[in-house]
Amino acid sequence: MALPTLLNTRSPLAGAAAQRATLASLPLARTFESAAAAAGYDPLTTTSVSILQMNVGKRCNQACHHCHVDAGPDRTEVMPADVVDACLRFLEASDIPTLDITGGAPELHPSFRDIVRRARAAGRHVIDRCNLTITRLPAYSDLPEFLAEQEVEVIASLPSFTSRQTDAQRGEGVFDDSIAALQHFNTLGYGVEGSGLLLNLVTNPVGAFLPGSQASLEADWKRELKRRHGITFNRLYTITNMPISRFLQFLLDSGNLQAYMDRLVAAFNPAAVEGLMCRYTLSVGWDGRLYDCDFNQMIDLGTAAEAPQTIFEATPESLAARRITIGPHCFGCTAGAGSSCGGATT
Amino acid sequence: MSERSHMETYYHPKDLGKFADMGKEAPELWKKFLEWYNAVFQEGALTEREKALIALGVAHAVQCPYCIDAYSTACLEKGSTPEQMTEAVHVAAAIRGGASLVHGVQMRNQIDKLSM
Secondary structure, eight states, rough: OOOTTTTTTOGGSSSSHHHHHHTSOOSSSSSHHHHHTTTTTTSOOOOOOEEEEEEOOBSHHHHOOOSOOBBBBBOOBBBBHHHHHHHHHHHHSSSSOOOEEEEEGGGGGGGGHHHHHHHHTTTTTTEEEOOOOGGSSSGGHHHHHHHHHTTTTEEEEOSSSSSHHHHHHHHHHHHHHHHHHHHHHHHTTTTOOSOOEEEEEOOOSSSSOOOHHHHHHHHHHHHHHHHOOOOOOSSSEEEEOOOOHHHHHHHHHTHHHHHHHHHHHHBBGGGGGGTTTTTTTEOHHHHHHTTHHHHHHHHHHOOOOTTTBGGOOOHHHHHTOOBBBGGGGGGGHHBBOOOOOOOOOO | OOHHHSOOOOOOOOGGGGGGGSSSSSHHHHHHHHHHHHHHSSSSSSOOOHHHHHHHHHHHHHHHHHHHHHHHHHHTTTTTOHHHHHHHHHHHHHHHHHHHHHHHHHHHHHHHHHHH
């Protein structure tokens, strides 16, 4: 049973402006702008774009407690065909090596497989950010075979190797379905040494605390998933929960918001700034608008005014060395070992 | 502040943030303590996660509320599960319980000494 989305429950935090106002009202020891400047990034700018991240919509078969997208079964936003085409034309005309497809559950997009085929035909590496349980739905049961055939990298969410913590974050029964899905991926060669089929896992803390050491946790996870379920995988990525959308609601409801933000600010790591994903990622929203990252997308902080605002007007040249739009939530990506869609950044 | 509010509790959660004030009157000793403390918790023959679990157990044994808060958070951040943390507390409790019980031998010795 999926949890209700903020939108469905008419929460005030369903709106991006309310989320930004909530974060802006907090007394913090320093601004992200000053922290980045002290680390030598004044202003914080991009390098060249090496990942095009398409958020193809907010529909999802799950509704996780920490979801920064407020995705769920009741969301209707789906990237229309002209935006899909513009993204792929932009990709094909560029030398951007990687297409990262996310959502919601990106596989629910009616053109998901066409997007993958076209990007692969253009010789690009493709990442599918998969929630695992989608492959247990009858209409999507052949999805792992399709992904294997197209040699798509799978980055799958699994917060814990125990059922209680996984289900607490992602919903009742998600752990068992996720384990079954991972076992299926393994039978196809995913996560098996030498197969070339990459199966990477993502863990977000199940609560208001920072993730642990990625290398140390990866060793624990490999041992425990193998021992308990016979599962193998390639890499474990630790990702800090962002204080936006449903996780922001959780922080507010649980009385942890100020302490969590103070923790993120206190844990600012200057060495994590260089590898921030916003410095090399271009994020496209379901409606074609451009953002520096998927988190900015969800609180409606678009690319800087002097940069292109939609994929229809974008060129790789016009997006290089652009100023990055920042806010208090950015401390989430610089805390401790750093955090990105590819895990720790230091 | 009234006498009553002073009497409410000896422990204040915010006081943990003032721990460094202990260096004000004895900066050299504080510096040595911090260097040693930080070195203790670095990865060695034991992982940082294992050390945090030991600290959590000891925090319960010495019943330090500051340490319990700090090392509950640390254990979660190092990747321990609530089940593992609960087992660590049981280990501390078992040692405390056993320590009480084993002193019963001393009691029995005294009984034997005094009894006919």
